Amino acid sequence: MPEFKNSLTQQQPPPVAVLLQAMWYEAKGDWEMAHTLAQDVHTTDGSWIHAYLHRVEGDNSNAQYWYHRANRKMSKKPLTEEWDDIVRELLNT
Secondary structure (H helix, E strand, O other): OHHHHHHHHOOOOOOOOHHHHHHHHHHOOOHHHHHHHHHOOOOHHHHHHHHHHHHHHOOHHHHHHHHHHOOOOOOOOOHHHHHHHHHHHHHOO
């Protein structure tokens, strides 16, 4: 995880899977790119990230829909903690 977080100082994401790239772009403040990447991944992890991104956006009703698609309850954690949870899980898969 520290290596991935350290990559946020770079101009381009590291060579990682598309969902991790989405999280990288979100952390860099590029919500649009993150959303574009995540919305094209039709898996439970893709839905989780899609949900998280709509939560970041403040669109909680849309986020709730995507959490449901991800088979997860809507997170009540601070966004930074959920970001860590998502990245940690994706790095371990």
